[in-house]
Amino acid sequence: MPDEQRVANNSQTYLVDADDFSFETLEQENGQATMIRFPLVDPRYHAGDVLLVLSGSDIHFHGMIGSLAEGWAVATDRRGSLLAATVQ
DSSP: OOOOGGGOOSOOOOOOEEGGOOOOOEEEEEEEEEEEEEOOTOOOOOOOOOOOEEETEEEEEEEEEEEETTTEEEEEEEETTOBBOOOO
């Protein structure tokens, strides 16, 4: 079945700690990463799931995983990202 057809009707949340999260900025606005690329090899997650990056109880990034291929995922948060636009 193609990946596009395996997108779950019920999305899951991929939760990571900001201190342990490695990513590459693909797009940024005002110094904040709005589209990122990050390693994700866990087969439980698919395009359509949500990425949530926390620092304590503060949300640094909350966006949908738009694509996932060859161990890399791309997610977008154009409303409230607090991730600095750098390569981590």
